[in-house]
Amino acid sequence: MAEISGPSNGHHSVPLNIKDEPTPLTATEPLDCISVPFIQKLIAEVLGTYFLIFAGGASVVVNLSKDKVVTFPGISIVWGLVVMVMVYSVGHISGAHFNPAVTIAFATTKRFPWKQVPAYVIAQILGSTLASGTLRLIFNGEEDHFSGTLPSDSYVQTFVIEFIITFYLMFVVSGVATDNRAIGELAGLAVGATVLLNVMFAGPITGASMNPARSLGPAIVSRQFKGLWIYIVAPILGAISGALVYNTIRFTDKPLREITKSASFLRGQSRSGSH
Template identity: 60%
Template sequence: MVGTYFLIFVGCASALMDAHKHNMGIVGVAISWGFIVMVMIYTIGHVSGGHFNPAVTIAFASVGRFPWKSVPAYVAAQVLGSTLACATLRIFYQTKGVYVSMTLPSGTWIESLGWEFIITFLLMFVICGVATDSRAIGKLSGVAVGGTVLFNVLIAGAVSGASMNPARSMGPAFVKGNLENLWIYLVGPTAGAISGAYTYNLLRPIVTPQENEEGKKV
């Protein structure tokens, strides 16, 4: 909950700052999202796994890398953290006429759904590669995941809002009381994350017990 709170607080605050003409631009917003994801992974990843994203939690559970019994608690914590972050931003920004930074499609719903599926597929594929493979360089996992989020915001932010995270979209929607198009950001990221996890499992190199033991020693 704490990790998701700060993720959404910093990420959405950067978008709000840009909306108030502080000249951050899409690059500045993307850097903010990428860096806060990286920082939170290194700060809390060793405590809870650093999911901060219901789609990631569900995807890990779907491939047997996270217990299904823990999914409801994780998702509830993630959504609560996001909602609290957006409620905080609403207090700070209500005098300026902007409450929260919502993810809204700028084109058709199918364009946004497609973008959310693809960029979350990529995000989950990277997460599986750096966080679940014993031969990956674990110390760089935060950099890889944060960098992926940064690139995804750059390429998809102007089209779909580059949510990649149902909790990221649910928090602003709940606080602002606007659930229109929310289903796009529930279905797209969840389907993309599950597909990314299964795809990496199909491509995962076969690791023999000896290789695995050597990897652990290194």
């Protein structure tokens, strides 16, 4: 039976059975041992995706409704912050996927059970659709703006960019969430920062979805399906590719102490633990 270990934080690593538990974006050792009922994981995915899409979508709608008061950099920051906050909030419960592409990529690399993928994907799409519906109810009339993603003039350009930025996101997620040599406590910060960076440069072109659920929810509520297939196919392919590529550089013959001895964060922990 394959196992992965939670991040080392100065204590021993605790094995995590990948057939029974999702890959968490913030794994802490005491919680790795706790079996969370599957229904609780699904509820966490619904709530996490709901707040993710609600906050991010609201920043878009408010910016369009209130004379660009949020600004585009502000929108990027909102998306990055809400991802970070929700990863730290429910990552120890459901794994904090909030994204069908991430769930499928984890399953492809055998870090998540395939039998749970359909339920996770449905929960994520449900959360996104409910959030988009809430925004549609709150902002109506002249304030009713589409909070989803639309392709640029070139479908090829949109597809390639969505593939690359999702590859980048999943590569980072694989590094901070599945490799026990990484500093797991910083996973939420790293993933949120990656989302912020991607939205900053790709948002004006594609909307920087990186997430089929993020595009599906607003599209269903507003019935705008232009180029929707791109935001389903490209992120899934990008996420799978990112996870597979990280796996090619994951393994090493070097001992853990040699890999981490130059990490200032770990050295600081060691010094503080010796006093």
